[in-house]
Amino acid sequence: MSFWQFLQLNWSELLLLVRQHIVLVFIAILVAVIIGVPTGIALTRYRALRGPVLGLANVMQTIPSLALFGFLIPLPFIGGIGSRTALVALVLYSLLPIIRNTVTGILGVEPSVREAAVAMGMTDGQVLRQVELPLAMGVIVTGIRVATVIAVGVTTIAAAVGAGGLGVYIFRGLRQYDNNLLLAGALSAALLALAADFFLGLVERRFSFEAKRSRSATWKVASVAGAAGVLLLILGGFALWRSGAGPGSSAQARVVIGSKDFTESALLAEILAQMLETRGVSVERRFELGGNLPHEALVGGTLDLYPEYTGTSFTAILHHAPISDPRAVYEQVKQEYANKFKVEVSQPLGFENTFAILVRGEEARRLNLKTISDAAPQAPRWRAGFGQDFMSRADGYPGFSRAYGLKFAEVREMDLSLTYIALSSRQVDLIAGNSTEGRIATLDLVQLIDDRHYFPPYEAVYLVRQDSLARVPALQAVLSKLANGISTEEMRRLNYEIDGNKRDPKEVVKQWIAGKTW
Amino acid sequence: MPQRSTQGTKKSENDLVQFHNVSFSLPGTQIISDLNLTVEQGETLVLLGESGCGKTTTLKLVNRLLTPTSGEVLVEGKPTTSWDPIALRRRIGYVIQEGGLFPHFTIARNVGLVPALSGWEQARTRERVRELLTLVGLDPNRFAERYPRELSGGQRQRVGVARALAADPPLLLLDEPFGALDPLTRASLQREFADLTKRLGKTAILVTHDVREALTLGNRIGLMHKGQLVLLEPPDQFLASGNPQARAYIETLEVAGGNR
Numbered sequence: 149m150s151f152w153q154f155l156q157l158n159w160s161e162l163l164l165l166v167r168q169h170i171v172l173v174f175i176a177i178l179v180a181v182i183i184g185v186p187t188g189i190a191l192t193r194y195r196a197l198r199g200p201v202l203g204l205a206n207v208m209q210t211i212p213s214l215a216l217f218g219f220l221i222p223l224p225f226i227g228g229i230g231s232r233t234a235l236v237a238l239v240l241y242s243l244l245p246i247i248r249n250t251v252t253g254i255l256g257v258e259p260s261v262r263e264a265a266v267a268m269g270m271t272d273g274q275v276l277r278q279v280e281l282p283l284a285m286g287v288i289v290t291g292i293r294v295a296t297v298i299a300v301g302v303t304t305i306a307a308a309v310g311a312g313g314l315g316v317y318i319f320r321g322l323r324q325y326d327n328n329l330l331l332a333g334a335l336s337a338a339l340l341a342l343a344a345d346f347f348l349g350l351v352e353r354r355f356s357f358e359a360k361r362s363r364s365a366t367w368k369v370a371s372v373a374g375a376a377g378v379l380l381l382i383l384g385g386f387a388l389w390r391s392g393a394g395p396g397s398s399a400q401a402r403v404v405i406g407s408k409d410f411t412e413s414a415l416l417a418e419i420l421a422q423m424l425e426t427r428g429v430s431v432e433r434r435f436e437l438g439g440n441l442p443h444e445a446l447v448g449g450t451l452d453l454y455p456e457y458t459g460t461s462f463t464a465i466l467h468h469a470p471i472s473d474p475r476a477v478y479e480q481v482k483q484e485y486a487n488k489f490k491v492e493v494s495q496p497l498g499f500e501n502t503f504a505i506l507v508r509g510e511e512a513r514r515l516n517l518k519t520i521s522d523a524a525p526q527a528p529r530w531r532a533g534f535g536q537d538f539m540s541r542a543d544g545y546p547g548f549s550r551a552y553g554l555k556f557a558e559v560r561e562m563d564l565s566l567t568y569i570a571l572s573s574r575q576v577d578l579i580a581g582n583s584t585e586g587r588i589a590t591l592d593l594v595q596l597i598d599d600r601h602y603f604p605p606y607e608a609v610y611l612v613r614q615d616s617l618a619r620v621p622a623l624q625a626v627l628s629k630l631a632n633g634i635s636t637e638e639m640r641r642l643n644y645e646i647d648g649n650k651r652d653p654k655e656v657v658k659q660w661i662a663g664k665t666w
Numbered sequence: 667m668p669q670r671s672t673q674g675t676k677k678s679e680n681d682l683v684q685f686h687n688v689s690f691s692l693p694g695t696q697i698i699s700d701l702n703l704t705v706e707q708g709e710t711l712v713l714l715g716e717s718g719c720g721k722t723t724t725l726k727l728v729n730r731l732l733t734p735t736s737g738e739v740l741v742e743g744k745p746t747t748s749w750d751p752i753a754l755r756r757r758i759g760y761v762i763q764e765g766g767l768f769p770h771f772t773i774a775r776n777v778g779l780v781p782a783l784s785g786w787e788q789a790r791t792r793e794r795v796r797e798l799l800t801l802v803g804l805d806p807n808r809f810a811e812r813y814p815r816e817l818s819g820g821q822r823q824r825v826g827v828a829r830a831l832a833a834d835p836p837l838l839l840l841d842e843p844f845g846a847l848d849p850l851t852r853a854s855l856q857r858e859f860a861d862l863t864k865r866l867g868k869t870a871i872l873v874t875h876d877v878r879e880a881l882t883l884g885n886r887i888g889l890m891h892k893g894q895l896v897l898l899e900p901p902d903q904f905l906a907s908g909n910p911q912a913r914a915y916i917e918t919l920e921v922a923g924g925n926r
Contacts, residue, residue, distance in 0.1 A: 264766030267729055267839075268780055268829075269755035282770050 149650060154328035162317070166336055169313035172231060172306060173299045173344070176238030180295060184243050185288065188250025189276065198251065205244040213237060213305045218439070230434060230450070234303070234311035241302050242295035249291025253284025286356030293348035300341040304333070308409070308438035314340075319409060319436060322563055326650065403620055406442045406454035407435040410564075411646050411653075412501060412584055412639065416455035416608065418657045420626060427622040440464075447489050452616035453623075457501055458493075459604035461485070461611070463543045470543040474500075474605035485611065492617055494610040495631030499639045502598075502606040503538065503548075504583040508571060509592040519599035520552050523578065532556040533576035535564030543604055548580075551602040565647075568593070584636060586644025608634070633664070681743075682707055682837055682869045683728055688737035690723055697723045698893045701737070705837075710863055710870040712884030714877060714915065720893040721873045725839050728871065729758045741837070756780055759830030759838040763845050765822040767814040773799070773825055774810040780833040798828040803858065820851040827859065831866070838863070838870040844879065856882050877915040881905075889915075 155162065191198045211219075220233045257280050265279045281288075307315030317333030320326070403424055407417035414435045421431045434451060442454040443465055461481045462468050471477060482493040505520050517523050538544040539561050549555070560576060567579040572591040581588065583595060610627060617623050638660075645656045683705040690698040698720045705711050713721040726732045727739050730746045738745045746754060760766075767776050774795045775782075781791040796806040802824040814822055823843060830838055843859075844852045860883055863870050874880055880887045880901075887904045889897040889912055897909045905916060 258769075260762055260764070260766045261768060263731065264760065264762060265768070267731060267755055267758075267760035267762075269752050269783060271752055274783065279768060 149328060151328050151331055154332065158332070162332055162336065165312065165314050165316055165333075166340070168311075169300070169303055169337070169340060172234060172238065172303050172311060172313055173296065173340075176235050176299055176303075177242055177292065177296050179235070180239045180242035180246050181292060183239070184246030184291075184295075185250050187243075188247045188288075189254065191247065191251050192254045192280075202244075202248060202251070205247050208240045209244045213241070213302050214308060214438070216240065217305070217309045230309065231306070231311040233309050234306035234313075238299050238302060238306070242299050245291040245294040245298070246288070247291075249287050249294075250284065253287030253291075254280045256287065257283045286352055289348065289352040289355050293345060293352060296344045296348060297341050300337060300344055304337050307436065309441060310406070310434040310437050316436065319438075322565065402430050402432060403452045403616065403623065404432045404434055404450065406437055406445055406451040408442055408454070408456075409436045409438045410582075412582070412643055413455050415642055415646065415653055415657065416497070416610070418653055419661065420453070420455075420610065420630070422654075422657055422661060423626045423629070424620075424622060427626065429620055429622050446491060446611060446613060449613070451613075452620075453610050453612040455608060456611045457606035457608055458496070459502070459543065459606035461493075462604055464541055467542070470547065470602070470604040472601035472604060474607060477605050478607060478609075486614070490614045492612045492614050494612060494627045496607040496609055497630055497634045498632040499584060499608055499634055499636040500606050501582050501584045501608060501639070502603050503544075504581045504585070504588065504595040505598070506568075506571060506579050506581045506588065506593045506595055507577065508574075509594045511577070512594040512596075517594070517596060519597040520602075521599050523596055524552050524554055527554045527556050527578075530556055530577035531558040531560065531575075532578045533560045533562055533567040533570045534580050535567060536561055537564065538580045543602075545580075548602055551600055584639040584643055586640050586642075586646075586648050588640065590644065590648055608639075681705065682741065683871070684740040684743075685724075685727075686738050686740070688727065688734045688739055690720075690727060690732060691735050696893055698727075698734075701893075701895055703888065703895060703898070705869060705871060708867050708869055709885040710860075710872060710883055711886050711888060712880040713871065713873045713888045713890055714875070714880045715890035716875055719890040721890050722841055724890070725841055725871060725873050728837075728839055729755050729760060756784055756833060757835050757837065759832075759835045761823075761826045761830045761838065761840040761843045763842045764819070765814070765826030765829075767822055767825060767829070769814055772811050772813060773804075773817070774806075776814065776825060777828045777832055779829060780835075784833055794832060795828075798831055799825075801831070801862070802828045804828070820847055820855060823847060823855060827862075831868075836869060838868050840870060840872040842874055843872070845874070845876075852879075859883065877919055881919075 149157075187201065191201055208216075216237045217233060220236055261279065261283070262275065265275045270278065303311075303313050304315035304318055306313050307319050314333045314337045317329045318337070321329030321331075321333060405417050405421050405424075407413040417433070417435055421433055424431050434445070437445065437454075442451060442456070445451040446454060458474070458477050458481050459470070462477050463470055466481065466484055468480070478493070478496065485491040485493050505523075507517060507523065511517070515522075515526065517526075534545055545559070556578070560570075562570065564581075567576070568581060568585065568587045568591060570576045571579045571593060581593070587593070588595065610630075612623060612627070642656060642660060645651045646653050681704045683703075685701045685703040688698060688701040689696070701724065703711075703724075713724055715721045723732060727734055727746070728741065730749065730751045733747055738747065740746070741749065741754060741758075768779075771779070774792070777798055778791040778795045781794055786794070795810065799806040799809060804821060804824055809817070809821070809825075814825070817825065823846075826843065830840075844855055847855065856879060862868075872879075872883060881904070884901060886898060886900050888895050889904075889909070891911050897904065897907055897912050899907060904912060907913070
């Protein structure tokens with residue numbers, strides 16, 4: 149599919165993401181200005197505060213954005229998932245340039261001019277409003293401009309906490325190895341940043357009095373500021389009204405469904421969402437949440453449910469050493485989740501998504517490789533490619549290589565979705581993929597058997613809050629329908645429809661549900 | 667006149683500004699020590715001295731940009747510390763070097779600032795601005811809507827004077843108002859200023875390091891040295907004084923005169 153075709157097909161979604169992106173940046177900058185400019189003014193009045201406050205703002209900006217999101221998620225009121233968390237982080241990032249430029253701008257006003265203002269009998273407020281702020285406005289707007297451009301960039305990461313925006317395309321493009329998605333997301337974000345820079349540059353020139361010679365310049369400044377203010381209020385009000393109409397307004401029949409940030413998880417979430425919707429339950433989708441977010445959000449009450457794998461819960465969340473008996477893992481997870489988190493574990497959906505140790509088909513046939521143990525002697529000549537997740541988790545690379553005595557010539561850590569391509573194009577010789585990955589068949593890859601039963605079972609389940617089950621009776625009905633309802637082959641095919649054939653997940657799910665005879 | 671000088675109470679009513687044993691110090695430095703001074707209604711008092719002698723500080727004590735460390739400064743018989751600083755400053759015109767004009771205001775808005783702050787009606791302020799620009803020799807039609815940077819140094823200084831006069835304050839404070847101008851412009855502005863204060867009956871305190879300016883403009887000259895008032899005399903007695911600091915100034919005058 150060419151980029152142009154992609155745009156034609158996804159035009160409306162792209163516009164939606166652009167709008168989300170703009171609204172996020174806009175509200176964040178608005179709030180940052182409302183907080184930052186008065187703070188900057190205060191710092192010019194209370195010199196002793198200047199060092200500590202600017203230092204704090206400086207530290208805020210050096211925290212990597214993903215880490216900041218991570219800190220914010222468990223916090224009450226400002227945390228959780230969705231646009232609120234993203235906004236808090238964006239505001240924190242935007243504060244420094246705005247505060248610093250406000251301070252610099254005001255302190256940069258010629259001392260003789262300030263003294264004249266005081267000597268004319270202006271009150272402190274009049275000095276500020278009539279002399280210091282107008283003269284500092286150019287510098288302050290520069291700060292807002294810098295903050296805005298930074299915010300456009302940081303907002304792409306907000307997709308990781310489910311806040312939407314163009315990051316959705318970028319993350320999805322990375323996962324699905326889809327250049328069209330990547331390009332659409334990154335190009336739009338870049339264009340947004342350039343546009344914001346350009347327009348704020350115009351505003352800045354308006355405000356820097358040195359550059360203008362016009363007769364009614366002060367009036368113009370006032371009118372531009374006024375118009376901008378009105379626009380801010382309208383858009384801000386609209387955004388608030390929209391968000392006010394959002395979650396929580398009719399808690400009774402509403403279910404918030406989350407998913408992790410990969411295709412299969414989003415698919416499983418979508419399946420449940422559509423089945424609930426046909427039963428008249430309204431659903432809010434908070435898909436593609438990164439890292440531990442879905443779990444945190446579920447326990448924190450922001451999500452009602454999300455799809456998970458028993459092995460992941462067992463090792464990554466409950467911190468047990470991997471064991472290989474599926475039944476034992478399931479039972480223990482079920483019990484501990486009920487006790488610790490008041491979360492119900494659904495019946496297994498009928499397939500496993502375990503780590504699949506994959507090699508090229510031709511290689512497997514040539515060397516007659518069936519199991520991982522068969523491949524161990526080849527390892528010293530092989531390069532391996534693993535996703536970040538596999539490299540770091542308890543049941544991942546460290547234990548895996550020990551269990552089979554593997555010593556690779558080289559181990560590369562890369563994005564999971566890129567490893568399939570890397571393998572088939574001979575960049576690497578062995579990868580740890582997902583067993584339900586659709587591309588296993590299409591790229592002619594072979595899954596080696598885990599003959600030492602190293603990997604714990606990863607049965608797909610839904611994790612549902614107990615209070616949600618009690619609140620929405622339809623949930624129980626849908627969950628029992630889905631018990632053992634999806635086979636590994638079906639899952640692989642569904643995944644491939646999306647990752648391989650680039651079809652719309654909603655359509656794929658709709659079709660799949662329609663084909664089912666419950 | 668004679669009976670005024672004999673009656674103490676009446677005298678002090680006519681004295682616009684009085685310094686009573688005023689000292690001012692910053693941590694570690696004594697700027698002004700034990701200053702006593704009266705400024706009479708209608709006179710132009712010139713404070714003369716080199717940089718750092720405390721003359722500008724003396725000026726700022728009058729409109730309460732600074733307050734005395736000890737002693738008190740009376741304006742219209744009331745200590746500056748008892749005045750509402752805003753009300754006090756609006757009764758005192760202030761002119762500084764280069765005019766201290768607001769670069770983002772038009773000339774008209776600069777001149778009309780104090781009337782506007784005092785809540786005059788727009789039409790009255792506008793009329794007053796035209797009147798004042800004409801008074802300081804600037805054509806209102808040409809200059810009112812310009813910005814300070816579009817004017818020459820001398821024109822900006824005129825605007826500074828016009829701004830100080832705008833609300834018709836009884837007292838003017840001028841801090842080296844003609845210091846940054848070329849000699850020709852300075853001489854003509856000094857002449858016009860002397861005419862203006864005489865015509866309007868304004869009381870003025872002017873700070874300078876230029877002894878010629880002091881002699882031209884002052885009814886009395888106060889010579890300051892290291893934070894103290896060492897001499898306070900009318901120009902003719904200043905010239906005749908035996909005070910060593912005063913002699914040093916007068917000698918520069920004679921050298922310049924000899925060259926002429």
